[in-house]
Amino acid sequence: DVTVDIEVQLEDNSFHTTYAVDKYKTYATQVEAALRGSLQDEVPEAYVEVRTNPRPKGCKDYFGSSTWFVPGKKADLAATAPGTGARPPKLLRYPRLGAFEVTIRTPPDFAPHSNTHLPASFEAFSKLKSHKWPNPERLATEVAGILRQAKDGEDVGGSFCRDGQDSMP
Numbered sequence: 001d002v003t004v005d006i007e008v009q010l011e012d013n014s015f016h017t018t019y020a021v022d023k024y025k026t027y028a029t030q031v032e033a034a035l036r037g038s039l040q041d042e043v044p045e046a047y048v049e050v051r052t053n054p055r056p057k058g059c060k061d062y063f064g065s066s067t068w069f070v071p072g073k074k075a076d077l078a079a080t081a082p083g084t085g086a087r088p089p090k091l092l093r094y095p096r097l098g099a100f101e102v103t104i105r106t107p108p109d110f111a112p113h114s115n116t117h118l119p120a121s122f123e124a125f126s127k128l129k130s131h132k133w134p135n136p137e138r139l140a141t142e143v144a145g146i147l148r149q150a151k152d153g154e155d156v157g158g159s160f161c162r163d164g165q166d167s168m169p
Contacts, residue, residue, distance in 0.1 A: 001046060001047045001048075001049060001106075001107055002039060002043070002046045002047070002048045002049070002104065002105070002106055002110070002147065003048075003049045003050075003051065003104070003105040003106075004032070004035055004048065004049070004050045004051070004102065004103070004104055004105075005051050005054055005101075005102070005103040005104075005105065006028055006031065006032065006050065006051070006052050006053070006100075006101070006102055007053060007094070007095045007096065007099045007100070007101040007102075007103075008024050008025075008027070008028045008052060008053065008095055008099060008100050008101075009021065009024050009095050009096070009097060009098060009099050009100075010024060010025060010028075010052075010053065010095070011066075011067065019098070023133075024100060027100060027133055027134065027136070028052060028100070030136040031102060031125075031134060031136045031139060031140070032050045032052075033136075034136040034137050034139065034140035035048070035050065035102075035136075035139070035140045035143060035144075036048055036050065037140065038137075038140035038141055038143065038144035039140070039143070039144050039147065041144065042144035042145065042147065042148040043144065043147050043148055043151055045151075046110070046147070046151075053094070053095050055069070055094075056069050056071075056092060056094050058071065058072065059071050059072070059092060059094075060072075062089075062091055067093060067094065067095070068091050068092070068093060068094075069091065069092045069093075069094055070089045070090075070091060070092070071090065071092055096128065098127065098128060099127065099128055100125070100126075100127035100128075100133070100134070101123065101125065101126050101127065101128065102123070102124040102125040102126075102134070102139065103121060103122070103123055103124065104121065104122055104124050104143055104147075105120065105121045106118065106120060106121075106147070106150075107120075108120065110147075110150070110151070111150035111151055111153070112153075113153040115153070115155055116149075116150040116153060116154060116155055116156055116157075117155055117156060117157030118146070118147075118150035118156050119160065122160060124139060124142075124143050125139055142159075146159050
């Protein structure tokens with residue numbers, strides 16, 4: 001199974017931002033369609049799951065908010081509720097403002113050869129880092145090609161930046 005996580009700002013936030021939210025929705029739809037098509041062509045044996053704005057791992061939503069989360073599974077929100085005098089918890093905004101991030105996750109047995117250097121998870125695209133929109137077709141073709149090569153036992157380690165994270169250039 002291949003999981004594609006797309007972090008994308010979908011709600012209008014005119015207080016903090018000036019960009020058109022519809023553009024984010026359009027690109028999310030285009031990237032999802034392109035990835036599904038390319039992965040089906042290149043790696044037909046893999047089931048592909050695309051998730052848009054999956055809940056941050058290990059976080060609780062902050063009093064029903066869909067964009068603010070409290071890190072930590074044991075976070076006691078009642079003890080830090082407004083008016084209790086307790087110090088408020090550190091909050092995580094998700095999706096991040098201006099985000100259009102694409103992350104690919106593969107299971108441990110996806111590329112059975114240990115010499116492929118395919119990370120279990122890698123950043124395929126980041127608008128926050130590049131300050132650009134992706135080319136959906138090119139992104140999908142590159143991701144599908146890397147996964148096909150890894151599936152075939154080829155070394156794909158050179159396809160990723162070594163900036164402390166596994167990400168495509």
